[in-house]
Amino acid sequence: MTTNVGILGATGAVGQRLIQLLDPHPQFEIAAVTASEDSAGKTYREAAKWRIDTPIPQSVADLEVRQTDPTYVPNDVDLLFSSLPSGVGEAVEPKFAEEGYVLSSNSSNFRTDPDVPLTIPEVNPEHLDLIEVQRDERGWDGAIIKNPNCSTITMVPPLAALDDAFGLERVDVSTLQAVSGAGYSGVTSMEIIDNAIPHIGGEEEKMETESKKLLGEFDGAQVRWNNFAAAASCNRIPTLDGHLENVWADTSADVTPEEAAEAMASYPSADDLYSSPEQLIRVFEEPDRPQPRLDRNRDNGMAIAVGGVQETTNGVQFNCLAHNTLRGAAGASILNGELLLEEGHL
Structure with missing residues (x-):
């Protein structure tokens, strides 16, 4: 038996990835798609400028696009995946939660709110229990849960492995981020070809804050954020x-590169969730890996690749890579949806 789902912001880049991943999903069936008022009333094929390298699923192509408002979404939809711009999500997502809808959202709004679960199922599934706190405090029948920023989700699983085994004192990160992370129109070709941009607005703050919440401890009432120091520098390439x-990564206990690599390679996946890879973190011995073109699609784009693990004065240095629109966005939301279903929150 499948669960009916809807996609808010279905015509955008992440919305299209959601459709691509959900169409063959054994547990979910797309029953509704929403977009702006300009697209409402059209078929999805008419409204979406499809940019994914596989065809529009026929089951979705002829769906009527609805306005992004609870009034226009069928009551038999049990789960909504949200890929709305954060400003729109901040205004609209609570309206859906008030009406009883459960949202697995990729939008950045509310991620650090104390009663909103920010979740990577392999790392902190227990944070999902914040849903009950959220419902009590806000009086909602529905709920909102979030997956983290696409750059945060790349480094947090390896850091979780190190934190569990050796403790974290400080994390410094410099990113080399793909243009798809900015959306189709986010970076023009004239800006990025033969260039690198050493600033991505708001990205550093997201990495520095979201990682501490994700690696914090839920005590039954709140998440006590991890207190390691963090600094990020984010670059578009x-x-x-x-x-x-x-x-x-500076660690509390002494650690060798071999010990760090073993801790990351053996970090458990979420075996009971359909989209979680068989091995969450693949560790390469080669110093020139991972590389985007070679390693981003491992395990359907849901694995984290690590390489170049070296000893530093206070811990280890390493490189990590993830597919930002699969593991970092659409796939992350779907994985959270699977966790919601598994834990009985739908």
């Missing part, structure tokens, strides 16, 4: 997909 990150 002319690769299409795949965020590559250089990470320096």
Whole structure:
């Protein structure tokens, strides 16, 4: 038996990825798609300028696009995936939660709110229990949960492995982020070809704050954020997909590169969730890996690749990579949806 789902912001880049991933999904069936008022009333094929390298699923192509408002979404939709711009999400997502809808959202709004679960199922599934706190405090029948920023989600699983085994004192990260992370119209070709842009607005703050919440402890009432120090420098480079990150992690206990690599390679996946890869973190011995073109699509784009693990004065340095629109966006939202279903929150 499948669960009816809807997609808010279905015509955008992440919305299209959601459709691509959900169409063959064994647990979910797309029953509604929404977009702006200009697109409402059209078929999805008419409204969406499809940019994914596989055809529009026939089951979605002829769906009527609805306005992004609870009035226009069928009551038999049990889960909504939101890929709305953050400003729109901030205004609209609470309206859906008030009407009883459960949202698995990729939008950046509310991620650090104390009663909103920010979740990577392999890392902190227990944070999902914040849903009950959220419902009590806001009086909602529905709920909103979030997946983290696409750059944050790349480094947090390796950091979780190190934190569990050795403790984290400080994390410094420099990113080399793909242009798809800015959306189709986010960076023009004249800006990025033969160039690199050493600033991505708001990205550093997201990495520095979201990572501490994700690696915090839920005590039954609130998440007590991890207190390691964090600093990020985020850069846009002319690769299409795949965020590559250089990470320096200072640990509480002494650690060798071999011990760090083993801790990351053995970090458990979420075996009971359909989209979680068989091996969450693949660690390369080669010093020149991972690379976006070679490693972003491992395990359907849902694995984290790590390489170049080296000893530093206070811990280890390593490189990590994930597919930013799969593991970092659409796939992350779907994985959270699977966790919601598994834990009985739908």
